[in-house]
Amino acid sequence: MPTEVLMPALSPTMEEGKLAKWLVSEGDEIAPGDVIAEIETDKATMEIEAVDQGRLGKILIREGTEGVKVNTPIAVLLSDGEEEDGGAMQSGSKAPSAADTLSSIQSQIRKIESARIDAPTDAPTEGPVASGAADMRDPELPIDAEIESLTVREALRDAMAEEMRRDRLVFIMGEEVGEYQGAYKITQGLLDEFGDHRVIDTPITEHGFCGVGVGAALAGLKPIVEFMTWNFGMQAIDQIINSAAKTLYMSGGQMRCPIVFRGPNGPAARVAAQHSQCFSAWYAHIPGLKVVAPYSAADAKGLLKSAIRDPNPVVFLEHEILYGQSFDVPKQDEWLVPIGKARVAREGRDVTIVSFSRAMNYALEAADILAAQGLEAEVIDLRTLRPLDTQTIIKSLQKTNAIVVVEESWPVCSVGSEICAIAARDAFDYLDAPPVLVAGVDVPMPYAANLEALALPTAEQVVAAVKSVCYTDK
Amino acid sequence: MPDTKVKKSRGAVRRSIRKRESPSSKANGKSALGLVFTPKQELFAFREMMLIRRFEEKAGQLYGMGFIGGFCHLYIGQEAVVVGMRMACREDDQTVTTYRDHGHMLACGMDPKGVMAELMGRKGGHSRGKGGSMHMFSIDQHFYGGHGIVGASAPIGTGLAFANKYRDSDQICLTYFGDGAANQGQVYESFNMAKLWNLPVVYVIENNRYGMGTSIERASSTTDLYLRGRSFDIPGEAVDGMDVRAVKAAGNKAAKWVREGNGPYILEMLTYRYRGHSMSDPAKYRSREEVKKMRQEHDPIEQVRIRLIKNGLAQEEDLKAIDSEIRQIVNEAADFAQNDAEPDASELYTNVLVDV
Numbered sequence: 070m071p072t073e074v075l076m077p078a079l080s081p082t083m084e085e086g087k088l089a090k091w092l093v094s095e096g097d098e099i100a101p102g103d104v105i106a107e108i109e110t111d112k113a114t115m116e117i118e119a120v121d122q123g124r125l126g127k128i129l130i131r132e133g134t135e136g137v138k139v140n141t142p143i144a145v146l147l148s149d150g151e152e153e154d155g156g157a158m159q160s161g162s163k164a165p166s167a168a169d170t171l172s173s174i175q176s177q178i179r180k181i182e183s184a185r186i187d188a189p190t191d192a193p194t195e196g197p198v199a200s201g202a203a204d205m206r207d208p209e210l211p212i213d214a215e216i217e218s219l220t221v222r223e224a225l226r227d228a229m230a231e232e233m234r235r236d237r238l239v240f241i242m243g244e245e246v247g248e249y250q251g252a253y254k255i256t257q258g259l260l261d262e263f264g265d266h267r268v269i270d271t272p273i274t275e276h277g278f279c280g281v282g283v284g285a286a287l288a289g290l291k292p293i294v295e296f297m298t299w300n301f302g303m304q305a306i307d308q309i310i311n312s313a314a315k316t317l318y319m320s321g322g323q324m325r326c327p328i329v330f331r332g333p334n335g336p337a338a339r340v341a342a343q344h345s346q347c348f349s350a351w352y353a354h355i356p357g358l359k360v361v362a363p364y365s366a367a368d369a370k371g372l373l374k375s376a377i378r379d380p381n382p383v384v385f386l387e388h389e390i391l392y393g394q395s396f397d398v399p400k401q402d403e404w405l406v407p408i409g410k411a412r413v414a415r416e417g418r419d420v421t422i423v424s425f426s427r428a429m430n431y432a433l434e435a436a437d438i439l440a441a442q443g444l445e446a447e448v449i450d451l452r453t454l455r456p457l458d459t460q461t462i463i464k465s466l467q468k469t470n471a472i473v474v475v476e477e478s479w480p481v482c483s484v485g486s487e488i489c490a491i492a493a494r495d496a497f498d499y500l501d502a503p504p505v506l507v508a509g510v511d512v513p514m515p516y517a518a519n520l521e522a523l524a525l526p527t528a529e530q531v532v533a534a535v536k537s538v539c540y541t542d543k
Numbered sequence: 544m545p546d547t548k549v550k551k552s553r554g555a556v557r558r559s560i561r562k563r564e565s566p567s568s569k570a571n572g573k574s575a576l577g578l579v580f581t582p583k584q585e586l587f588a589f590r591e592m593m594l595i596r597r598f599e600e601k602a603g604q605l606y607g608m609g610f611i612g613g614f615c616h617l618y619i620g621q622e623a624v625v626v627g628m629r630m631a632c633r634e635d636d637q638t639v640t641t642y643r644d645h646g647h648m649l650a651c652g653m654d655p656k657g658v659m660a661e662l663m664g665r666k667g668g669h670s671r672g673k674g675g676s677m678h679m680f681s682i683d684q685h686f687y688g689g690h691g692i693v694g695a696s697a698p699i700g701t702g703l704a705f706a707n708k709y710r711d712s713d714q715i716c717l718t719y720f721g722d723g724a725a726n727q728g729q730v731y732e733s734f735n736m737a738k739l740w741n742l743p744v745v746y747v748i749e750n751n752r753y754g755m756g757t758s759i760e761r762a763s764s765t766t767d768l769y770l771r772g773r774s775f776d777i778p779g780e781a782v783d784g785m786d787v788r789a790v791k792a793a794g795n796k797a798a799k800w801v802r803e804g805n806g807p808y809i810l811e812m813l814t815y816r817y818r819g820h821s822m823s824d825p826a827k828y829r830s831r832e833e834v835k836k837m838r839q840e841h842d843p844i845e846q847v848r849i850r851l852i853k854n855g856l857a858q859e860e861d862l863k864a865i866d867s868e869i870r871q872i873v874n875e876a877a878d879f880a881q882n883d884a885e886p887d888a889s890e891l892y893t894n895v896l897v898d899v
Contacts, residue, residue, distance in 0.1 A: 240709070266709070272739070277698050277732025284639070284702020287687055290709060308729075311692050312699060319678035321671030322894035324687070356895050380897040408899075 071126060071151055073142040079108065079115050081338045082389065086110045087135045088143060097125050099146065106132075106143070111254065111393075123148055209412055210367060214399035221363075222392040224370035225255050225331075229293060231402055232377040233263055236291065239377055242269040242278060243295030243332075252297045253333060253392055279305030279330070283312045286328040291377060296332035299348045299386065305330075306351070313382040314357030329376045331385035334362070335426055336477050336525060338390065342513035345521075347478030349425070352384040353454040353487075359408055360455040362386040364429040366396035368452050371406030379408060386454075388427040411458035413465070417445035420535045421465040423488050424475040425451040428526065431507075432475045435531035446535060454484050459491050466496040471538040472504045475531050480508035502538035507531050578788035582856045588630065588787045589847045590865055592622035595646040596844060597866075597873045598655055599818075602645065602662055605877060606822045611662045614691075615676045618646035620817040623843035624749055625650040627790025628717055628810075632798050637707075639687040639700040640719035642677035643749075643816075647719065651684040655876040665883035672886040673894065685714075693754075694727030696720050697746070701733040704744035704807075715743040715801045723754025725768050731775075734807065738775045741806035745797045746772075748811045749784070755820040756828040769811035777807050784812030785841040815841070 079086065087109040093099060104116045105125070126147040130137055137143065210216065219227070233239045240263075246256040247270040260268040271278040275296060282292040296302035302309070313326045335347040352360045359381055363369040369387070376383040398404070414429065415436050424432040429450050436446040447465050451458065466472055472492045474485040489504035510524045536542060580588065599617045606615050618625075621643075629650045640647045648658050653669060661668025662676050669679040677691040687703055690696045700718025707714045724730060725748050737744050748768045752759055759766050769779035778800070782793040790812065797808040815837045819826045826834075851857040 269740075272732070272735055274732035274735065276729045277701075277736060280695065280698020280729060281702035281705055281733070281736060284687070284699035284704075285706045285709070286702070287699065288637070288703045288706030290706050307692060308695065308698065312690065312695055316680070316688070317897065318894045319670055319674040320680040320688070320894075321669065321673050323670070323682055324680045325897055359896070379899060381899075 070148065072121060072123065072146040072148075074105075074117075074119075074144040074146055076130070076137045076139050076141045076143050077108070077117060078139040079110060079113075081340055082393075083110055083139060085136050085138045088130050088132055088137050089114060091128060091132045093125050095125050095128055099123055099125055108137075119146070121146060124151075126151070210397060210399055211401075214401055214404075216397045217400045218395050219366045219370070219398045220393055220395050221366045221369045221387070222253070222255055224366035224396075224398055225373055225387065226257055226259070228370045228373035229256070229377070230259060230262065232374055233259070233267060236377075237267075238289065239291045239293065240267040240269065241293040241295060242271050242282060244271055244273055244297045244301075246270060246295050251295075253389060255387075255392070256295070275301050275304035276308060280308040280312065282328055282330075283308050283326060286313070286326045286382075287316065287324055289325075289327075291327050291329075293329045293331060293377065296330065298337075298344060298389070299332050299334040300344050300346065302330065302332060302348070309352075309358070309382070309384070310355050314355050317381070318357060325380050326382050327380045329373070329379075329383045329385055331373070331376075331387060333389040333392070334386035335388045335390075336509065336514060336521075339516065339518065339521065340514075341516040345514040347386075347426075347476070347509070349386060349454055349476070349478055350483045350487075352386070353457075353484050355455075357382065358455060359383045359453070360386065361408060361453050362388075362426040363406075363452055364391065364414075364424075364426055364450050366394070367398045367404070368406050368412065368450070370398055371404045372408060372452065375405050375408050378405075383408070386426065390427050406452070409453045409456045409458060411461040412450045412452055413447060413461065414450045415446065415448040417447035417469065419444045419446060419469060420471045420473060420539055421447045421449060421462065421469045422473050422475060422531065422535065423449045423451060423462055423485075425454065425484070426477070428475045428477050431526055431528045431531050434528035435475075435535065438528060438532050439535055444535060444539060444541070451484075451488075457487070457491070459495065462488065462492065463496045463499075466492060466499045470499055470501040471535075472496075472500070473507060473531060473534045473538060474504065475507045475526055477509050477525060479511050480506055481511060483508060502540065505534045505538055507534050578786075578792045580788055580791075580850075582854075584630065584791075585847055585851055585856060586865075588623075588626055588791075589844065589851060589862070590869065591626045591629070591650060592787065592844045592847070593866060593869050594655070594872065595619075595622045595626070595649050597869050598649060598659070598876070599645060601873045601877050602659070603818065603822065605659075605663070605881075610881060611676070612664065613675055614642065615662065615822045616643040616820065617816070617818040617822075618643055620837070620843070621749060621751060621784070621812075621814045622646060623787040623790050624747065624784045624812045624814050625719075627787040628745075628747060628794045630787075630791045631794025632715065632717060635685055636714050636798075637685045637687055637700075637703045637716040638719070639696045639703060639716065640689065641693060641696050641721060641724060642689070642691050643721070644677065644679065644689045648679055648681070648684075648686055648689070651681065651686040653679070653681050653684050653686060655872055656879040659873075659876040659880040660883050663880045663883070664885060665880055666886040666890070667879065667883040671890060671894075673890065694720060694724040694729050697724065697727070697730040697733040700746075701737050701742060701744055704737065704742040705740065707743050708740070713743075713802055715745060715798060717745050717747055719747045719749060721754065722748060722750040722752065722759045722768060723757075723762065725750075725771060726754075726763055731771075734772055734775045734777055737807040738772075738777050741804060743801045743804070744807045745794075745801050746777075746807060746809045748809065749814055750811055751814050751816045753816070753820065753828065756824065756826075758828065767811070769809055772807070772809045777809055779809035779811060781811045781813060784814035785843045786846060787843055 089109045090107040099119045123146040126145040130143040245252045247260040247268045250257045282294040336345045422432045474488045476485040485506045492504045507526045657669040664672045679689045704716040769781045783789040
């Protein structure tokens, strides 16, 4: 029976890629282990190896084709005696299951040793455009500024590049930030522009290199320490809290620690309990730190630039799933977003939805659904988690009298539960209903796709929560 | 616990006592080789070590009287290490250490009044009363703490050295930690990066034989800490840390090596603390005889005093005059601290963040 060769997913978050080159031709005999094609993602070029024996019957996707979706058939492999009749596969009725076929494909990272089995993942170059923000110009963006569409990934890179051009004391260190161009490609091109004096590949020793960064900051440099993910930043949390956050206080104001710790935080896709979790509450708890968790690309850029210029240690929580998402960003070198100020992402009169980072997607989607049903939600993007902009929240509650908080982290002792407490304490008289928190489920992140989906909040849950605090069931 | 284990443990203790009889044995008797101090250097070392000794004695006394609270780790017995290293280095070289740090601060030239006031939590302290014994800093004296977490000084010192190299400065960083910290993972992460990037850092391991109450033999699979850089290709040397001349000689060599761009260097200082780990330590883990023997036979200050007298560089009265001069400085520091006010209540909220 002919076998369809499908476009493989080369990482947990890859949705499509470019079929860069066929290394075999129709009619070629193929043995297990033969490299048959090259696929490009926005991060790397990978090779596909055949596992099954057979003859390449037909190439379905020509080389050079971009945007080939994962699981699209790209070729047909024939067994002995089989002929490519052009009709056998067309209906798809005889096609093997995707799982069967994928098992016959292996991918390898070419020329790059996989330093960490869990590390590199991909996101599509052009991800989905933010709902709610796509069809309207962000009211906060300067009216006369030229606007460009950037992914969060590009915005973060531009922020670092601009600040490194501006200040020679700024440098970046971390795993794979240099030659590899960033495990998530955030540092793409920085090594070429700034050299290995300022773009420093470190060993896989978070505790150590984080402490080296802190020491360099105490000496007056302005390090950006990249954690491949914040999951690994846990190894370094002592240096972040006990050294970076406290030294100013312990020195009576003498010793500054101007440093940015950054990397992807929060639930990723299908990487299970140890690589899929939100640390927002951990760092937001610590006096002496500033904690930033941007959603949009404009905020990612403007806040990262502010963080690099800030004389204090800043924990900068990014989100892997947002890296490929595009937003409008003002085209100007001095695009700075102040730390400590929330943003009203959407105005409304009926309910206040407070969120941050990727959970903003659920909040904005819910606001769209609610609008169609006649409920106008005001959506606040916290952007900074410490110090919290409580005034913006309270001001909104004075208008809407109801609050739903949306976050992806666990609900116990979370940023969201803190917002609920603040609302109950400082805006009690304005509230018509108790605050409601829509958060991740209080379990370690499961691997199975269905369980993972159940562990995360949804727009539907947000809609239901809004209706409950607005006492409506329409 | 199996009986064999007990026996093994006892054996280890006996071995360690034998070693303690002569701190210079592991250092191959290097302390005697070509290490003649000038009269000026002898007197300088005597005075500096004496300042630390008297300061720490006073701190211990004030702790007992309730003026100093919390943890207070005294440096008595280890004075030759920090004084010898300061004599081997430049004034603008950085120093960073862990929490047994009073001696380092005084050797770096920080004002004894400010140090004592900080110990007492007064507003005139180096950290305005907010750091305490374990957390003091001085940008002017290139002293970067004072860190309360065992092992944390290693990457921080490596980072200070990184900054020196980044700036193309020829300053070096003296990074101190103890034998206990020498088993910490972040120390080895630091060794690796320091050698990988050839950073100008001297790691000074103050091996005083006990990590709190656990002897090095009971905590470390290998006890020659100067060899701990071997897998990273970092040269190391064991030094008689009770002999200030040996410390300075080894420090000179290490500083030269490091300053010339050859990367890190490890000095294992074989030293001894006379007091407990902290003030609340009953010190049941070692015998009085062990401490007494060390004081009598290897005291770093006594060694210098004897040489000064024997070589006719000073009379007993001269040294007594120095001692009383130092007691005066220490008493003034204690008076200053005791009369200084506690920090204003408003200080509770200052210095959490730098205002932007």
